[in-house]
Amino acid sequence: MRLAELSERSGVSAAMIKYYLRQGMLAPGRKVGATTADYDESHLRRLRLVRALIEVGGLTVARAKEVIGYVDDDSLDRTIRLGAALWALPHGPDPDDGDASVAVARVEVDRLLDALGWTTARELGELSPDHRALIVAVATLHRLGYSWDAEFMAPYAELMHRAAVRDLDFVETHPSEEEKVEVAVAATVLFDPVLRALHRLAQQEESARRYGL
Amino acid sequence: MRLAELSERSGVSAAMIKYYLRQGMLAPGRKVGATTADYDESHLRRLRLVRALIEVGGLTVARAKEVIGYVDDDSLDRTIRLGAALWALPHGPDPDDGDASVAVARVEVDRLLDALGWTTARELGELSPDHRALIVAVATLHRLGYSWDAEFMAPYAELMHRAAVRDLDFVETHPSEEEKVEVAVAATVLFDPVLRALHRLAQQEESARRYGL
Numbered sequence: 568m569r570l571a572e573l574s575e576r577s578g579v580s581a582a583m584i585k586y587y588l589r590q591g592m593l594a595p596g597r598k599v600g601a602t603t604a605d606y607d608e609s610h611l612r613r614l615r616l617v618r619a620l621i622e623v624g625g626l627t628v629a630r631a632k633e634v635i636g637y638v639d640d641d642s643l644d645r646t647i648r649l650g651a652a653l654w655a656l657p658h659g660p661d662p663d664d665g666d667a668s669v670a671v672a673r674v675e676v677d678r679l680l681d682a683l684g685w686t687t688a689r690e691l692g693e694l695s696p697d698h699r700a701l702i703v704a705v706a707t708l709h710r711l712g713y714s715w716d717a718e719f720m721a722p723y724a725e726l727m728h729r730a731a732v733r734d735l736d737f738v739e740t741h742p743s744e745e746e747k748v749e750v751a752v753a754a755t756v757l758f759d760p761v762l763r764a765l766h767r768l769a770q771q772e773e774s775a776r777r778y779g780l
Numbered sequence: 781m782r783l784a785e786l787s788e789r790s791g792v793s794a795a796m797i798k799y800y801l802r803q804g805m806l807a808p809g810r811k812v813g814a815t816t817a818d819y820d821e822s823h824l825r826r827l828r829l830v831r832a833l834i835e836v837g838g839l840t841v842a843r844a845k846e847v848i849g850y851v852d853d854d855s856l857d858r859t860i861r862l863g864a865a866l867w868a869l870p871h872g873p874d875p876d877d878g879d880a881s882v883a884v885a886r887v888e889v890d891r892l893l894d895a896l897g898w899t900t901a902r903e904l905g906e907l908s909p910d911h912r913a914l915i916v917a918v919a920t921l922h923r924l925g926y927s928w929d930a931e932f933m934a935p936y937a938e939l940m941h942r943a944a945v946r947d948l949d950f951v952e953t954h955p956s957e958e959e960k961v962e963v964a965v966a967a968t969v970l971f972d973p974v975l976r977a978l979h980r981l982a983q984q985e986e987s988a989r990r991y992g993l
Binding site for chain 2: 578611612615618619622623645646649650653685687688690691695697698700701703704705707708710711712713715719720722723724726727728729730731732733734735737751753754755757758759760761762763764765766767768769770771772773774775776777778779780
């Protein structure tokens with residue numbers, strides 16, 4: 568397809584597409600003349616990923632470029648590419664070591680991961696920004712008087728693990744290696760708002776079932 | 781306890797506590813002298829809720845005051861108080877009726893709720909801000925080329941319903957009616973960051989199990 572059609576189908580303006588091409592966030596099209604190039608489904612997919620990162624994930628263009636850089640780095644194997652891309656997403660503040668609630672949260676998170684048998688998470692520890700984000704979230708709860716311990720959180724973690732199994736099953740329905748990495752990154756950003764909305768709607772539904780409307 | 785201890789235990793400065801008292805977001809303490817008052821656990825709990833709304837939920841003080849107003853309105857029964865308070869939380873933009881993806885999302889969300897048998901959610905429809913938020917999230921996915929239909933989302937919705945059952949079981953461990961409403965509002969704001977962190981950590985764990993680290 569030509570640039571005009573790529574713009575129409577992706578919802579990204581021609582000017583922005585040219586910008587992403589210059590930034591190396593989108594591969595050049597196949598040259599079919601002095602001034603025209605041909606684009607395919609891979610370009611469309613890439614533009615959707617960029618829009619997901621910026622519009623839903625709230626990333627800056629510079630940060631999106633960094634994430635895309637890892638997605639495209641095929642000198643790395645899939646796990647590393649995917650991990651690097653996901654770890655480059657914004658994750659909020661790091662745990663504050665001077666905070667007593669952080670110390671409590673660290674203990675409970677470690678106990679939780681042990682109880683769950685999440686050995687990779689346990690091994691990577693705070694190298695992982697998601698691990699740090701969990702400590703920050705649990706420390707905040709603790710500081711606000713909600714002392715959720717490993718036993719309280721374990722059933723929630725099991726539910727989230729079932730969701731993650733589905734996420735990866737979905738990623739695997741995509742044929743090429745490149746698509747798998749792209750879809751995994753997009754899904755991480757795009758699933759959050761859907762799950763949050765489903766969770767609140769489920770709370771409302773369950774509340775109505777128990778107490779009437 | 782006196783104001784100084786309330787400040788110390790809640791982590792809220794004495795000046796802010798006085799401000800919340802003036803705003804009616806915190807009930808006056810029991811007078812024990814011309815210039816001193818005595819505060820109890822209910823004051824502490826209330827300050828924690830206010831902090832949760834502002835610090836974790838990102839609400840403005842004005843918006844937090846509105847939410848608290850519903851929590852305190854005991855002319856309403858619990859379901860209505862709780863519903864009003866939760867609906868007053870920020871929910872992002874409303875669906876854009878001119879958007880073709882919104883029309884598709886509406887159909888899929890209705891089909892999803894029918895399949896799940898979530899009759900209250902179906903009946904309230906877009907009166908509920910959570911329902912509107914779900915339509916917006918699904919429409920965004922659709923626009924970005926991820927056409928998640930009712931069948932794809934149903935297992936995620938079931939998982940979120942199980943989480944909601946646990947949420948409400950937790951709320952019910954609190955003895956008084958007032959506490960139940962307060963804790964339910966706090967939990968809605970506070971659970972999101974924990975679930976999001978658990979979800980990402982679970983994705984990482986599952987990915988390592990399938991493809992190695």
